[in-house]
Amino acid sequence: MTLPPLPASPVLRVALIYTHDSSLEAGQRFYLSYSGSAPSGSNCATLAGDIAGAWNTDLAAMVNGDWTLTGVDVIDIATRTGASGTWDGSHAGTDAGGDSMPAQTAMNIEFNIARRYRGGKPRTYLPPGCINHLVSDTQWNSSWVTDANSNWGAFMTAIEALDVGSLGTLAHVNLSYYHGFTNVENTSGRMRAAPTYKDSATLDTVTGYSAKQEVSSQRRRRTSTTP
Numbered sequence: 001m002t003l004p005p006l007p008a009s010p011v012l013r014v015a016l017i018y019t020h021d022s023s024l025e026a027g028q029r030f031y032l033s034y035s036g037s038a039p040s041g042s043n044c045a046t047l048a049g050d051i052a053g054a055w056n057t058d059l060a061a062m063v064n065g066d067w068t069l070t071g072v073d074v075i076d077i078a079t080r081t082g083a084s085g086t087w088d089g090s091h092a093g094t095d096a097g098g099d100s101m102p103a104q105t106a107m108n109i110e111f112n113i114a115r116r117y118r119g120g121k122p123r124t125y126l127p128p129g130c131i132n133h134l135v136s137d138t139q140w141n142s143s144w145v146t147d148a149n150s151n152w153g154a155f156m157t158a159i160e161a162l163d164v165g166s167l168g169t170l171a172h173v174n175l176s177y178y179h180g181f182t183n184v185e186n187t188s189g190r191m192r193a194a195p196t197y198k199d200s201a202t203l204d205t206v207t208g209y210s211a212k213q214e215v216s217s218q219r220r221r222r223t224s225t226t227p
Helices: 041-058 142-160
Strands: 011-020 025-034 067-076 084-092 105-112 123-126 170-185 191-205 208-211
Touching: 011 041, 011 170, 025 123, 025 191, 041 067, 041 084, 041 142, 105 142, 123 142, 142 170, 142 208
Parallel strands: none
Antiparallel strands: 011 025, 011 067, 025 170, 067 084, 105 123, 105 208, 170 191
């Protein structure tokens, strides 16, 4: 199995881990570039704790009380042997806007980047707010969408302002791993187009956020016991 390429410049992968009241788990991932030197394990753990604090300040109010942030995992993916660190705790969602949404629903927040291309755009799926923020069966109301953009932006701004160890400046980035396709023959003899890895994963700086009005769905969250 081919390993994914390393990033073209140093990057941290951050995973947010959530637990639902029904014991389901869910997760979000995003990437941070850093301008300084490689972090230690304790640096990663400190950063994970700081990110958890920023989540509690800026995003807890966007998430209904059925979901709790229970972990943050930070790993240096600049090399195959980069350090990692975690935060384990409990920050529950505090949105009190009525009844809870189904576990598989989510707020889709797209990450804006300068590069133009065909295909899916970088995004994340935040656990949902409560049902009173709906304007219809399938859409969030416009003020809730505005709040999602504002609060997620504040969350990332708080993270980018952190000063941990010798990491230097942090910036929210997207990683692009693939370019084009290679035709591969299956065991059945049929051909399929397999995405081709780049020599190194290229970075796009995230310039803004576009929360979507349509309620999104992450079907795996209905049954997942791991993030």
